[in-house]
Amino acid sequence: MDIPYTVEVRRDTGLNNGKIGIWLFLASEVMLFGALFASYILIRTGSPSWPRGDTLLDVPLATFNTIVLITSSVTMVMAWASLMRRKFGTFRIYMGATILLGFVFLIVKYFEYSHHFAIGEGPSHNNFLAIYFTLTGLHMLHVFGGMVVNAYFWGPGAKLYQTNPVWFTNRVEHSGLFWHFVDLVWIFLFPTLYLL
């Protein structure tokens, strides 16, 4: 049986089923990260002393990673815009760049993490690093998940474009919405953990 409303819009929701699904999923993600942010605020305000993020963390590396993620959101939206204009070749270039930028983000994070572990600053070192590793670790998992989905659309999943280009374009848009959510989380994480 075919999945209904993959291309056409449902009259009751005003959206196709895929878009409703991704927005519901993102709503649950907001609750997940919202709970962790709330925990961070409670721990920080309840603590008699709290270290400044820039005394423990590498701000220049995180700034570089912020630029990488914002650039990846540009390449992601360009990939979707290319499909909307029926330029499949351009889509593959932009989607490839998005995956590559996600990979760069993870490599930089790996260096950041390994530096902390090398000097004995793991999650059990103090409350700040515990919440830092929890929030950034969960965010990294989301980046990785987004990369897997994007890689699928760049590779084997792209076959759908030949038979149903509108459905494929919708799928890429939904993946793009998730990728933008992941970027937005970082835009809040960066100042919260590193600057304030």
Add this chain to the structure above:
Amino acid sequence: MNLRWVHAMLILFSAALAVLFGVYCLGLYREGYGSGSLVAAVVAFATSAGLIAYDSWFLRKTRTL
């Protein structure tokens, strides 16, 4: 809301972050961290302006999507 509007919103948040980062760098400069932090602040403010210009270009360019 489609990806076009979500992207435009993300870029606005990024521009706000660039301003915040600029203010942070200015704070470092006042604490005596040297001219490097002043340069970083100027670059951050310029980046923020650049992001807003990009946002407006993007919305005009993708009006038909």
